[in-house]
Every structure is written in C-alpha cells, then in structure tokens.
Amino acid sequence: MKILIIEDEARIAKRLARMTKAYFEQQLTLNVCDTLAKGLTYIEQSPIDILLLDLNLNGENGFEIMEAMVAKPFHTIIVSAYTDKAITAFAYGVLDFVPKPFDESRLFQAFGRLNNQSNLPDNPLKYLAVKKGGIIKMIEAIKVNYIKGAGIYSELHLQNGTQELHDKSLDALELLLPATDFIRIHRSYIVHLQQAEKLLIEAGGRYSVQLRNGEQLPVGRSRYKEIRNKMI
Template sequence: MMRILIIEDEARIAKRIERMTRNHFEQNIAAIAICDSLQKGLVYIANHPIDILLLDLNLNGENGFDILESMVAGSFHTIIVSAYTDKAIDAFTYGVLDFVPKPFDQARLSMAFRRITNSGKTTESTMKYLAVKKAGITRLIAIKDVLYIKGAGIYSELYLQDGKQELHDKSMEMLEQLLPGSFERIHKSYLISLDQAEKIIIRPGSSYSLLLKNGEILPIGRSRYKELKRKMI
C-alpha cells in the first residue's frame, strides 16, 4: 500500500498527477496528499511516513533543488515532475528515481512508477552522490568513496574507503535501484562496488567470499557466484 505526497503549486496539474497516480496504483494507495509549497511539503514529510514523493522543481519561485539533498536522503523514492528538463542530469546526480518532463501523460508517469516496483536497476544511473542525514544535517557522499553497502533492515550501512561508516535511511533494495552499474549485489545483505573487488575466494564446501582491495572479505551468496564471476573476468 503506497503512501504518496505530491508537491506541486499549480492546482490543475496537482489534481492531474493525483488522478493518474490513482489510475496506476488503483486500490494499492494507503494515502495521497498534495502540498502547494516546499515548506508545507517539508512539514508533511516530518509528520507522515511516505513511500513516493512527486516533486516539482519550481514552486511559486522556490527552487526545489534547495531541498533536493534533504529529499533524496529520505527513506522514500523521489520522482521529479518538471518542465525544467535542463535540470534532469543534475536531479539524477542527486539520486532521484526518475525525471518526468512536463507535459506528461499517463504512460510516462506509469513508467516512473513501474521503476519502483521493478527489482534491481532499470536504467543506467548517473547518480554521483548519496545524501545522508545526521543530527538534522544533510551531507553528500560521493559514490566513488563508497566501498560497499550492507543491509540493515529498513536502513543501509555505507562503508566508505576512509574507514568511516554512515547510516542511510533508504533500504538496500531501494539504493540498488538507484546506484550505478558498477555496484553489484553479491549477497542478500551486501552491495559492492566492483571497482573495489580483488578476487573471489573459493572455500571448502562450495562456500564463496570476495576479497576487496583493502583486504576486507565479504560473503558471496551461492546464487550470485556465477554472475559475479562472469563480471569479474
């Protein structure tokens, strides 16, 4: 059951997005709300859990990019719905799931929604940063600095090349949909940047592990061994 927030200042467009959203998810909507300003949207998010945010980038002169870092750090997926197509590359860099250009139709919006329900990556990601919140402050972490990601229930633990760890509000499954193709799911609990992989270790009893360039060793799921081996050749 989806909980959805639309941040759009044009009432006609907001209602159109709401109608198309209901058409796509039908009975699978637990709640859907509309806010006509960034401030109202932030207040709503602070008080209500959501699964999907549909965000315009220009709201009564307010710049959606001013809070985009904060949005993509959340536990939900963000879809931009905007006429400012020149901002699409920047939006993907920050880690939005999709950028739906205005004017749009049911087919295009449904395409964005299907990316949420599809497992794994659907397109080649241009994401360059992961945004994390700590003590109310949002900070951007460069993807190139991420060594691997470990699932931690509804959260994810980011292990960085400098030895530090950060907690991300998105689950590992959600991050997997966003991350570049250089990241590979090697185990039910681990996503790894293949750039950091050194070699596969085969242990007695058909047990597999991955040696990283920094010396760390991570488990490899049996069902993922063949695909990982192929990609590392």
C-alpha cells in the same frame, strides 16, 4: 503505498493524482501540497514512500526539498519542465525525471522503475546523502567500498575506513546505484565493483568476494555466476 504530490498548479496536480490512483489502484494513500512549506511540513510529520515533485513552486526552488530531505527513506520522481536540471536531480538520487508535458504512459514508466532496476535512467547516482547531527553530508558514491544492510537502514563502508549510516534500505539503494558500478552480491551486501579484487571459492561450496583492502564478504550462491561474469 504512501505518496505525496508537491505541485503548485492545481490542474497538473489533479492529473498526477488521477494517473497515480490509476496505476496503484486502491493500494495507496495520496496527499497533495501546493507550496514548498506545506510539503516540507508534511514530510517531517508523515512517512511517505514516493514523492512526486515539481521544481518550480510559485517561484520557489523544489530542490530545497531535495536538500532538506535527501536522506529520508523515500523515492523521489521529479515532474518538471526544467529538463536542464535532470542531471543534477539524478546526481542527488531521484528515481526518475518526468518532463512536462507528460502522459500516463511516461508516468507509469517511472512508477515501474520501483521494481525494475534495468529500466533506470543512464544518469549515474553521484552522491549518497546521510544525515548526521542535523547536518546533511554528501558522500561520493565512488568512495564507497561496499554497503551492508542494517534493517531499514544501510551502512556505507568507505574507502577511508570510516562508516556512515544511510536512511534508505539496501533494496532502495540497489534501485538507485548504477548497475555498471555496483552489484548485489548477497542479501545483505552491495559491492563497488572497482573495489572487488577476487572471487573466492571456499570449502563447503561457499563463495566470497575479497576487496582491495583485504576484507572478505559473503556471496549468495544464486548470485555467483552473475558476479563471476562481471569480474572477468
């Protein structure tokens, strides 16, 4: 686990580092940056799995990191006193928003969400960000028909018939997408429930979902009952 902390207050940065080490024990690489510029440079040069980000960095706006790196394949946990920014943060796909002052149990709860989608916040992800030609493009989640896994990336199949490549894996996106709107139907597919029209039973005990546009996607046998219950 590679973790970066961007926090300008040394005391808080040390607390975050200590708690993070306590949670992950020896299974991590941890670095701390105290300015926006240092943080941006580090992320551009070094892959990370988790970013712990303050929103006020010596007067600089931490959201600049989100805007510049929003398509990068890591999870972001905001640690900030600016709780009025929480809804905006979740709309851009952060894993959690930990308000200051915080304690160890609250930070551990945020880390626990990496493996437990049911504990995700109620604020729905509104946008999926893709980087194309050096430009960040924000795509409304409601305009996605389905998402197909493509190795460490994901293909977004949109309602207008176009496709976009997202830098996060299918597993990573599953953590962020609201379970009320999206469902994993197969190891390679996540479907927008509003676009799922029929659940089909095929010869040989195979299953598929037919979308409103007529496309059919395979359904994993172990997921059939959950999908049937959600589509009723």
